[in-house]
Amino acid sequence: xxxxxxxxxxxxxxxxxxxxPGARLTEMEVAATLEMSRTPVREALRALTADGxxxxxxxxxxxxxxxxxxxxxxxxxxxALEALTAELAxxxxxxxxxxxxxxxxxxxxxxxxxxxxxxxRLTEAVGLNRRFHRRIAELAANAIALHTLERVWDQIQVxxxxxxxxxxxxxxxxxxxxxxLAAIIEARPQDAAAVARAHVLDTRAVTHRTDExx
Amino acid sequence: xxxxxxxxxxxxxxxxxxxxPGARLTEMEVAATLEMSRTPVREALRALTADGxxxxxxxxxxxxxxxxxxxxxxxxxxxALEALTAELAxxxxxxxxxxxxxxxxxxxxxxxxxxxxxxxRLTEAVGLNRRFHRRIAELAANAIALHTLERVWDQIQVxxxxxxxxxxxxxxxxxxxxxxLAAIIEARPQDAAAVARAHVLDTRAVTHRTDExx
DNA sequence: GGGCCCACCATTGCATGCAATGTATGCAAA
DNA sequence: TTTGCATACATTGCATGCAATGGTGGGCCC
Numbered sequence: 001x002x003x004x005x006x007x008x009x010x011x012x013x014x015x016x017x018x019x020x021p022g023a024r025l026t027e028m029e030v031a032a033t034l035e036m037s038r039t040p041v042r043e044a045l046r047a048l049t050a051d052g053x054x055x056x057x058x059x060x061x062x063x064x065x066x067x068x069x070x071x072x073x074x075x076x077x078x079x080a081l082e083a084l085t086a087e088l089a090x091x092x093x094x095x096x097x098x099x100x101x102x103x104x105x106x107x108x109x110x111x112x113x114x115x116x117x118x119x120x121r122l123t124e125a126v127g128l129n130r131r132f133h134r135r136i137a138e139l140a141a142n143a144i145a146l147h148t149l150e151r152v153w154d155q156i157q158v159x160x161x162x163x164x165x166x167x168x169x170x171x172x173x174x175x176x177x178x179x180x181l182a183a184i185i186e187a188r189p190q191d192a193a194a195v196a197r198a199h200v201l202d203t204r205a206v207t208h209r210t211d212e213x214x
Numbered sequence: 215x216x217x218x219x220x221x222x223x224x225x226x227x228x229x230x231x232x233x234x235p236g237a238r239l240t241e242m243e244v245a246a247t248l249e250m251s252r253t254p255v256r257e258a259l260r261a262l263t264a265d266g267x268x269x270x271x272x273x274x275x276x277x278x279x280x281x282x283x284x285x286x287x288x289x290x291x292x293x294a295l296e297a298l299t300a301e302l303a304x305x306x307x308x309x310x311x312x313x314x315x316x317x318x319x320x321x322x323x324x325x326x327x328x329x330x331x332x333x334x335r336l337t338e339a340v341g342l343n344r345r346f347h348r349r350i351a352e353l354a355a356n357a358i359a360l361h362t363l364e365r366v367w368d369q370i371q372v373x374x375x376x377x378x379x380x381x382x383x384x385x386x387x388x389x390x391x392x393x394x395l396a397a398i399i400e401a402r403p404q405d406a407a408a409v410a411r412a413h414v415l416d417t418r419a420v421t422h423r424t425d426e427x428x
Numbered sequence: 429g430g431g432c433c434c435a436c437c438a439t440t441g442c443a444t445g446c447a448a449t450g451t452a453t454g455c456a457a458a
Numbered sequence: 459t460t461t462g463c464a465t466a467c468a469t470t471g472c473a474t475g476c477a478a479t480g481g482t483g484g485g486c487c488c
Contacts, residue, residue: 002471002472003471003472026438026440027439027440028438028439036472036473037472038440038472038473038474039471039472039473039474040472042441043256043257043260046257046260047260047264050261050264050265052358058480059438059439059440059479059480060439060440070357070358073356073358074358076298076302076359077295077298077356077358077362080294080295080298080359081291081294081295083294084290084291084294088290142287142290142291143287144284144287144288144291144366144369145287145290145291145294148291148362152358155358216441216442217442240468240469241470242468242469250442251442251443251444252442252443252444252470253441253442253444254441254442256470272450272451273449273450273451273468273469274469274470
């Protein structure tokens with residue numbers, strides 16, 4: 001379906017910064033770019049509005065740029081939901097409902113994330129980091145939580161794109177990932193929840209600090 | 215905007231059971247009912263799909279009926295988010311950022327909910343109960359959490375409509391509301407979070423029990 | 429020279445035409 | 459009687475026309 005294609009492509013372009021926060025999009029313009037008529041584009045823009053990636057602004061829509069307080073809100077929601085998914089994942093592990101291969105794969109992603117971060121490959125690190133967190137959400141086997149998290153991650157990613165900076169303490173971040181991984185593997189739901197929440201809120205603090213320029 | 219009107223009206227009709235879970239909706243049919251063309255109806259149906267209230271099913275869409283496991287997922291997400299909003303509300307109260315009138319109003323809603331429940335006015339009780347929880351989310355002043363909760367509440371409401379049964383222990387529910395209210399008023403964030411989570415998960419248990427018929 | 433108002437036009441929102449497509453129905457054959 | 463297939467049709471998805479609307483630039487007045 002073309003409107004889905006339009007949604008996917010536009011989402012990509014927004015998430016990778018091609019359309020940065022504040023950029024204005026009009027139906028006709030996008031229709032010309034994607035070589036389709038206004039109808040599917042229109043639907044895609046509406047969907048992106050519902051996703052919170054763009055908002056109506058007079059004529060057309062603009063890519064959202066969450067202000068500091070809204071970004072804080074997003075991190076709070078993210079922390080609550082990641083605490084939940086981490087807890088659920090650990091619980092499922094305790095019930096023997098998680099395939100060992102999935103845990104191996106999760107560790108690999110964690111290692112790759114640490115490597116990319118340590119070597120300063122920032123864009124790659126961001127992608128791997130997100131994948132790590134998404135893998136955990138998938139292990140929680142809660143589709144609603146996963147779907148909601150995807151939207152929150154998207155919103156945060158857009159609003160922090162311009163401040164792409166390396167974590168101030170890469171080892172610290174990797175350490176938290178390790179702790180989270182351990183809590184899940186060893187089936188300690190309460191610990192997993194606590195670590196996940198603390199980790200997300202740590203990330204928030206770092207992001208806010210690097211948010212000042214511009 | 216007509217597509218917004220269509221969205222609102224259809225959402226109402228779904229939430230009040232006029233279109234029960236499983237009901238099939240087609241663009242033309244709805245367009246005729248709402249007396250508008252297919253275009254705004256089409257957009258409304260897409261939005262409702264994104265909201266998780268309907269899902270595409272061959273031709274047209276059908277009103278969703280979450281199966282037991284998905285309903286459980288929804289309750290888990292709801293519990294996590296209401297724990298967050300209760301915690302944030304209590305924290306804000308501790309910072310003196312909540313107007314006394316808002317707390318008075320919250321208590322009034324709690325009382326009205328208890329009264330309606332005790333007297334068996336179920337439909338009214340459901341509405342008041344939702345208002346009580348929404349008020350707390352509003353006190354948390356986190357727009358993203360509130361918005362996300364609205365969607366989850368909607369999904370749960372649709373899937374539990376047919377099993378509209380009085381709480382097995384009305385006094386218990388009212389007692390939990392009181393505890394939650396007290397924790398917020400007395401600015402005990404941790405308690406508020408714990409009570410909110412427990413309360414939601416209690417509600418879930420009740421709902422599941424009444425879920426068997428049909 | 430600066431500010432305000434008006435007119436124009438880009439752009440959206442809605443309606444509708446048209447082609448593609450999946451579904452259901454009916455008929456025939458086993 | 460049941461199953462499989464073909465055909466017709468309901469319904470969607472996309473394109474485009476048309477009217478409404480709000481923003482912007484230019485011109486005029488102060």
